[in-house]
Amino acid sequence: EAQVTQNPRYLITVTGKKLTVTCSQNMNHEYMSWYRQDPGLGLRQIYYSMNVEVTDKGDVPEGYKVSRKEKRNFPLILESPSPNQTSLYFCASSQRAGGLLSGNTIYFGEGSWLTVV
C-alpha cells in the first residue's frame, strides 16, 4: 500500500528539549516536504526536499531543521522547541514535477500532533 508514515503521531514535550519527527514514504518519490497546520492559517510549508541531500526552506522554516540522507526518509528536527511550535505537522511526498506544467498529487501522512509546554 502506498503511504507516507510519520512518527510519533502524538507528542507532548517541554520547551528546549530536542525532538525528531520521522517520515518515510514507500512510493519512491523524489519530492518530500513538511507542513504545519494551524487554525485559521491552513497548511504552511516548512521545508522541502527535491532529492537526496537537496533541501530548501519553505514558507515558515524558523526553528526547524531537516535532512535527506535517503530517498525514502525525511525527518523533521526541532532543536529547541518552543510553545509557538505547538501544531499539527504533516509530512508529504510527490513525484518530482517535470516539464512545463505542475500538477503532481501530494500524498500526506496522517499527521503528528505536537504540544510544547
Added chain:
Amino acid sequence: QQQVKQSPQSLIVQKGGISIINCAYENTAFDYFPWYQQFPGKGPALLIAIRPDVSEKKEGRFTISFNKSAKQFSLHIMDSQPGDSATYFCAASIPGRSGGYQKVTFGIGTKLQVIP
C-alpha cells in the same frame, strides 16, 4: 501574504443540500488548482483538480467551477451527505523549473459539517 484566499472558514449544510466553497487567487502563473479533503485524524487527500483552460470539472457529486478572468474557483458538493463532513482545502500550484518541483499554496481550509 495569503496567495489563495478561501471562504468560508466553516460551513453547515443540511443533508441533501449543496455545499459551496470559494477560493480566489492573484498570481496568474498558477496552472493547477486542486482541492484536498481532510477527515478528522487524517492527512489531506486529493479530491478533484482543474486546470485554468477548463471552466468546469465534475466527478460524481463534486464539481469545480473555474473563472479565469475573475481569478476565482469554487467547489460545489451536490446532494451533500454526512460522510462529506471534513475540512476542504483549495490550492494552487506553479510549475517549477524544467524537471524541478512545483510550488503549492494552500487556502486556509473550510470545515464542512453536513447535518442529517
